[in-house]
Amino acid sequence: MTSRHILLLGPLLLLLGAAYLVPFLGVMQWSVTLPEPGLGQYRTALTDPLVLGVVWRTLRICALVTVLSVAAAYVMTLVWVRGGPVARLVVELCILIPFWISVLTRAFGWLALLSNKGLVNGWLQTIGIISEPLTLVRNEFGVVLGMVHFLIPFAVFPLASSMRAVDERVLMATRGMGASRARIFWQVFVPMTKSGILGAVLLVFVFALGFFVTPAILGGGRSVMVAELIYLRIFQSPDWGLGAAISVILMIAVGALLALMLRQTKGAAR
Incomplete structure (x- = not known):
């Protein structure tokens, strides 16, 4: 990178530093100074049963959301990359339209659909399938559903990139050797992606990991995740030191995962 490139990137780096680095350093300072200097808040964050329970719930929900989102995105991407023109257009609309709707609007939309007096329960009761409304929100089910709906489009793009890089000659060769479609898909296509x-x-x-709005609305305070716990500790308790310590731990975890993703991306590029 030449000095000219560095000069051009200078304003952007200054903006990012002012917007992200400086506030994060302030949060780090809170974590070791409030309510008194030391690492006591980190010990609390790593040993307190309430915090550990929220962390475990967050990891469990994130793992389930990841599996469901990637599985659904894989099917959509397969149709998008290898389907016919009409199917591709439909999938493109399903991918792009959610980006035009805010996360807050989507969360309230799911609340209107799934609440006890919402459209889903009303329809099921009208046709006689259920007599009492189902509890579809203010629990982990609603949180998972709302998060999966939001995250599927983000999973599509890395999958599309890998699917478009698949060598058709390999698939044709396996087909010519008599392999069934199912075997080609599971033993050849999926490993290549x-x-x-x-x-x-x-x-x-x-x-x-950093979801806040969707769990807060669809969870109704009964499925608190890490981001919501940080908000509660800083703005409602207030326990700024503990909230800051949890924030720093979360940032370190996210940074490690991003480093792993970049490493994997570089490895795939080679």
Whole structure:
């Protein structure tokens, strides 16, 4: 990188430093100074049963959301990359339209659909399938559904990149050797898209770790995740030191996952 490139990137680096690095350093300072200097807040964050329970719930929800999002995105991407013109157009609309709708609007939309007096329960009761409304929100089910809906489009792009890189000659050769479609898919096609699957998994999991709006609305305070716990500790308790310590730990975890994703991307490029 030449000095000219560095000069051109200078304003952007200054903006990113002012917007992200400086606030993060302030949060780090809170974590070791409030309410008193030391690492006591980190010990609390790593040993407190309440915090550990929220962390475990977050990891469990994120893992489930990642599996469901990547699996659904894989099917959509397969149709998008290898389907007919009409199917591709439909999938493209399904991928692009969610980007035009804010996460807050989507969360309230799911709340209107799934609440006890929502459209889904009303329809099921009208046709006689159920007599009492199902509890579809203010629990982990609603949180997972809302997060999966938001994250599927993000998983599509790394999968599409790996699927488009598959050598058709390999598939034709296996087909010519008499392999069935199912065997070609599971033993040839899926392994050849492994880099895209891993990239999608890491991308979705990192996004899911920091979710706040969707769990807060669809969870109704009964499925608190790490980001919501940080908000509660800083703005409602207030326990700024503990909230800051949890924030730093979360940032370190996200940074490690991003480094792993970049390493995997470089390895796939080679």
